[in-house]
Amino acid sequence: MVNRLIRFLAVVVVAALAAAPLASRISAQAPRGDASGGRWVGRASGELRRVGVGPYVLPALGTEPGGPSDQSGTVVTTWTAEIRLKESTTPVDVKDAAGAVVGRLVPLVDDGSTVTLGISGRMTERSHYGDIEYWDYTGSGIAPEARVASIGGGAFLSGWVYYSVSDHDPLADILPNGAYSLLGTPQVLNGFAIKVTHVDAGHPDQPHVNNMRSGGTGSWMGGYALWSWSRMTPAERVAKRFGIDGNSISVDGVRQALTATKATMRDVMSADPKSYVIANSVMDGRMAGVPKESLSEKTTVSSEWHLEREIHLSGSLKRVDRDWRPKKDDKVTATAAIDPASNLTGTFRFTLFDVSRERGYAINAGWDTSLDLEFAAGQAGFGAATETADGWQIQTAGTSATATVQILAKDYGAYGKLKAEVNVDGHWYPLRAEGGGTSITVPLDDDGNHIADGWEEVWLGLGSPATDDTDELPATPDASEPANRAGDGLSNYEEYRGFMQEESWDFGYPGMRDVFIYDELGHGTGLYSKSGLRIHLIRFKEYDKDRVVNFNRGYATAGPQKALHIMDWGLDPGVAGQASVVGTPNVVDWIRIDTVKASYVQGSVSAAEVIAHELGHGTNLPHHGEASKGTVCAGGDPMITGIKGGQYSGDWHCIMRYTSAIQYEGWDGNCYLAPAQQGPRESFCRSKAGTELNAGPQRMEEMYPYPMAGDATVGACMNHLTVRGTARNGG
């Protein structure tokens, strides 16, 4: 019985299918030409089911001694395979009568497939004499371990595939492009451990156990035209049969071999032939049938498989230039290439994805929310790009081994990712990205903060968070001042993305506090640059109606940041400038300059000082002190009277100090005429200490008491300088 089983399992069921002419659609889905070198990877599974249904006769083997017996029960052998097949790099050319190559037969060679098998079931046999015996089958194994253990090696699977290279292939009627054959090899499964327990019903307490190895467990796969149980291709078969050189085969030779083989197949398999052709770079199919050898039809075999082509394709997508950072309407190139050693060409497809959609093209310019990166239009060798949900896709018009694509930035802060694929056989293969993975960043951005690394290294230092806003310059003299003096309301990313200033783009210098000013007058900012702030003059359209300069903020924003607005205004008699309040740009609604008066102001008080003074209020700089209404100097407004610690105190040259005193209150309590020259004001003070006529001990000089107004009550203006947030009155 066991011998019968093993011999039966050793039968390799083959499927030979007549080649029905297939449409050119299929041809288009399979590669043409030299696509050898690929791999086919996937899974296959199947079973051999043996069912006892009565007297068992195996004519091929003759009647067992003792006469026919009845069998009942079911024994099932299953297998599951992880398939790895490699296309031979030495295909066999198929040539027509004129010697032209019309196609290539590419052998498929096992490249490390593994198969797991199992057997289970009971077969009950009633002998001619009425004896009852049970055969219990259990066992499992994994090839190639079993194979190695038993027969010392050998491939589990083999086959071939036909790639037509001609649009008028004379074999198209019988061997269409992409036709393939897969064949399991029985020997590889030899050694599969089986435990067979034989119990004689008359002696149930005396089971007989056989630990044995299978002799070929019905390894079986389907295929287009299975030539034999060997692994020969049609060419090899023909070569063997007709003595033709195996490196090439004639069209007629193939036709003869196929015809002969089909006849053989029909002898072996009761099922009708069916063709198997690669579709969409996939070998996918199933078969079921009854081996003719069994005759009793107690045994059925079935299998199914799904293999996808995995070309051994080495290629890469190179990173973009590290020094490139996006600028509106500027381009960068990316190159993808198949490893020359692969000797392959294909169609390249580039995909931009995860592309930013920051509004506008800078923090204060533009309004559109379209994708910030796209493929440059009209690139030679490429078709038209198509937009996807998060990017663009573009494809080369022809095949090549390398392709370079131009990417166009539409935003100064654009970012996204790019991947490249290549199609060599109807299937898209992702290319390895330089630096790992399957995509590169555009611009190059290893730390993933959407700031180009080349720029980041120079201006920020690699690894800087995109959201940080820690600009400290100009430095606050007193380290004990609130830490919130740092920053300018723009995050690192926003500074990197940049802004338009009078229609020219620039970026914010990290580390330095930037302040934006819309100067409606056109007269500039006077001496305000003495603050050390990085001042950016903008146009009306470069901030919004709420004075927010980063109105296009989005990714990694630090929140809205406003600009200062200098406007022309008719102020009260004699008053040349005024700020709405003292505070940061986010709370100071306006800076009013009366150009009529400012143009008159000369000498000790220049227009440049007036403008700088008011802008100082716009960045949270208060006066050096406040006027006292209790001054003993009668007859004048305290606004024009210097008193100790008041507006006229402190650093003599500080822009925030008043310089238009008519009189001052001396330390002796009397009023004195103030000096005509009370400036010039030319800097923002860093301490409260009075200087020049405000400095020193009490003294008399030329009949005048000094210091005039002494140290400032507030002063130390640079300690108060604040751009971001909503601080007021120097706080």
Place this chain on the structure above:
Amino acid sequence: MLKRITLVVVLLAIAAVAVWRLRKPGGDASIPSGLTQATSPTAAAVPPLGLRLRVAVGDPSASAMLTVTLFNRASRQAALNRAADAGRAAQPAPPAPAPVRVDLTAAEWLSRIDIDELRADGTKARINGVTVRQAPSAVALENDVTAVVSLECPPGSLPAAGAKLVATFRSDSGPIESDPADVPPVARPSTNALTAALADARVARIANDIDRLARAAVIIEREAPSSVEAPYYRGLVQEARGERDAALASYRSALDRMSRGRYSEPPDELVFLIRRLQGGRR
């Protein structure tokens, strides 16, 4: 007399700036058109000048003033950058952009400047009858140096209050357009004489029209005799007419009338005017 505008740009300096901008990460080169632009071919050539327009109206039966300010925005911004970077920039300061020299007669200024109403649909309507009241004949625009051109607009030629005007200066390197400026509301002397006179006094000062200022000052004196404005404007007229002592007295009167705490900033101009007439302590 020169009959054409000459925007003399020092080519070597421009080239140096362009080279600098190219080496600076993120730099943006903007030079006048007509010159070779040594930068990204995608970068647009933008004239380096900026323009502003201000509108002042007073008595509706009199002319209005349009003040056009031309400046070198590139030079100005570069100066600000240099000031901020001084002593701390990682890279050496770029060379200063070249000044832009403008030599124009009044007629040439007028031929180069258009004043238009910017309508809601984006179209423009020319403001006619504009004349030059005051204009510089030659100026080298750089840093904070400006060319301020005072244009006079005949009564009734301006659109209604709230309309937007734009000025366009046609430079050799392309037209330069100002930001929109609103036409301010007009006070009718028949309904609000003081407000109208104050507005007219401001227009008169912009126009440097002493007679018009004097007429406004009379109305202000009549309508608000105890105000700060009355002696203030009276003093301005007196000083312009050479009445030094009277002017000084008027200014002092204005200063005396200024109420304590009314102002957030000192009357710098008034103090300056007084000092100028009386002389300082030393």
